[in-house]
Amino acid sequence: MLKEHTREQIQKAIYEVLSENLFVPVGVSNRHVHVDQATCDILFGKGHGLTVKAPVKQKGQFAANEKVDLVSPKGRIEGVRILGPVRSANQVEVSLADARALRLNVPIRDSGDHSGTPGITLVGPQGSVTIDKGVIVAARHIHVPSDLAKQYGIVDGQIAEVDIGGQRGLRYKNVLLRVREDFALEMHLDVEEANAAGLKNGDFARVIL
Known part of the structure; x- marks a missing residue:
């Protein structure tokens, strides 16, 4: 009887710990890019739709087959994957090491907070687009x-x-x-x-x- 009571106490304690945590x-996110449709058209051709390489955990989002090069005045990173689908605004997410390689002063920001962020040039197979802001290290x-x-x-x-x-x-x-x-x-x-x-x-x- 004592053993059964002890077992119940242990199970209750475990449940309480798990429920409180x-x-x-x-x-783990590597560097990636979000693009709007107008930018996608320039980079990959008019009317181009991003194609799915693999879905990611967040609903409706995916790693696209399409990649671009990131070009700053003093640096370049090639083959950066786009995360789909197309968005309402362009955004480039890099690490602090990437920022140093590009020689850009990139702030740590929440997604979508582009105030005071640097721009960059996106180079695709059909054209290039220079954005005046939107490069962040994601918080x-x-x-x-x-x-x-x-x-x-x-x-x-x-x-x-x-x-x-x-x-x-x-x-x-x-x-x-x-x-x-x-x-x-x-x-x-x-x-x-x-x-x-x-x-x-x-x-x-x-x-x-």
Whole structure:
């Protein structure tokens, strides 16, 4: 009887711990580009539609077969993949190391926040487009579906910390939580951030709320 009671207590304690912690899968993002349709037309030809190489976790999004070169006044990175579908605005997401290679002063920003960001030239097989802004180092963030956000009391724009275990364990600070109904739960890190903790796609991290 004592053993059964103890077992129930242990199970309850485990449930309480798990319910108070939010574990999220990690998605590691390499440098990539978002383009609007007008830019896509110039880079790849009038009326060109981006073609799917592989879907990504977020609904309706995919890694496209199409690639472009990034050209700054003092640097160049070739073969940068486009992430589809086409967007309402152009955006280039690079790492801090990429920014140094391009010799650009690139700020860390949330997606879509282009104020004060540098521009760059996108070179495709059919033409090139120079954008006057939109190059960012993406702020580390977590996509949270609305139902899960409600369960954990998370609001859009909230800032959290994230713990990583293992031999290269660390704690990420200033992690932006983004909430939307159609989001799939996933933490987005760039390659440099992931390498610092020895993370790969599909690993799990614990959110400190």
